[in-house]
Amino acid sequence: MFRLGIDKVMFVLTTASLLSLILLDFVSLQPNRILPGTGHSIVSSVGWGYALLIILPLLFNLFLSFSFRKASSIQRYSFQLLMLILVFLFMPMLLAIFATQHISETQIHARTGLGSAFWVLLFLTSLSLIELKQKLNLSRLKICFLIILITFSWLFFYITAQLDTLAIVREYTARSVQFQQAFRVHLYLVCAAVMSSIVLSTLLVMLMRRHHVFEKAIFPLLNFIQTIPSLALFGLLIAPLGYLAANSEWLQSINVGGIGWAPAMIALIAYSLLPMVRNTYVALNEVDASVIDAAKGMGMSPLEVFLQVRLPLAMPIILEGIRITTIQAIGLTAVAALIGAGGLGNFIFQGLGQAAMDMVLLGALPILFMALMADLFFSTLMSLFSHQDKTSRESQ
């Protein structure tokens, strides 16, 4: 049967990508870090020859979004995926070529800014990738492989020094030591906050399971804290902590003060408690009573029932709570830079203060990356647990 079908989603995404490449600036050439650059479209930046490296795969994808025959859709989607990977791989290459054509070795301050077309293209191709991932039902392993492949192509061009003129790379080389330190501090703060709130929320949940009275007090309190905006909570902790620190030598000796890591840590933990306590409590309570009865009937002790039945069954939802908490903490730690906690937020706020956009990017992009990685990590862990569930159910 002959029917002209059209894959609306891929058609829209690809057309938008192509339009953005035609209409917007792909890169800009900046004489230094503050002055605005002169924009170049993709063709004027690297010439038609190289520009086709990205435009052709996109055109091919556009063509593929029409189905003239009843071609196997799996085949079509795989081709589209291949084209998208090509686009991803050629993006750093074009930047490298632009740098060699437009910036000479002597211009040590000149830098390549990424233009709006670049960001739009990156965004739209990522959307297409998500779309194809769902259509092809790609496993998590394959997705990880793709991410690693794309990261390696960027790393290759970075290590071979072909991306040195890229604005964000220039910014990084100028403060690589500070960056690594900020990254570490950020990671430590998030990890410490998440770890301690896991411990604290376990205690709270145990208390609530023992005495249900506490339920009525704890949830409203945690809800209340969650409603208070982060900047306000950080601000409100300054005065009492500053007062305490001024009157206690011991607190001063461990560097606690109105500003710094202490108020940040307290606020982070306070915010982390609600999702964690809520999910853990609900998950533990919602385990099917008949399953618990069955376990008891098999002669398991209460502890065994808890550890071998209740906890594993509740695990996916508990992990979801930890996932939400971690992602939230990564973002809040960035805000905590305002009260002197350090971390990547420092780059954002310093960059905003100096109107140095590349520095803002240097802070914001790793935060985004960190959040995405945390998300990937915990969702993989969650799928492992629910998978285990399924196989154990099947074997029964």
Place this chain on the structure above:
Amino acid sequence: MFWLTCLLVATFGFVHLEELFAQISPTQRQVIYSRDSFLALLLNHIYLVSIAAIISICVGVISAIFVTRSYGKEFLPLVSQVASMGQTFPPIAVLALSVPLLGFGTLPTILALTLYGLLPIVRNTLAGIQGVNPAVLESAKGMGMSSIQVLWRVELPLSSTVILSGIRTSITINIATAAIGSTIGASTLGDPVISGLVNGNTAYVIQGAILIGLLALTTDSFLERLQQKLIVKHSLM
């Protein structure tokens, strides 16, 4: 109501509490934030959040309706995936990234608030509409309702509580993000906090922080009340 009273008292009362704040930061010559009046900051804060909320409610609900109709169904997997994935992006990163695109000021703040506020609304509207019992839809169609009538009189009312809770999440996040927006040049209640932090003036920080907290609590309790009214209305239907 309680929080609203507190908010109003704080907005107008801080000016008269000079002695109290002088004790908090005794070294500062000026202890009451005076670059803008608290009322102006409060109103501007509310203005930013409401503009962003109105846009994101319109866009969010309409796009969720679009992808659940037969003509937009193809976009459904992508939109629902993006709406849930987008929430992994920290609001502060979205705020920071909007500056290179639009520059400093009120506009990028509104943009960031709108974009970020969209996600919970889209997600909840989708969940609400998809959660409507198919049997109910069938019987509505069987009664001879047109598809617009089904949407307007069955699907939207039945999912309204879920949509409203999405709006509540969105607005709560946006009040917090708007406060941070004062670092990119929007004038909000974050101003006293930021300027207090920069100059080491704790009194400013506290004034700003209290007002932001009260605003958030007032809005939240208002939305909660609305939600409860809606639930009551539904149980009567």
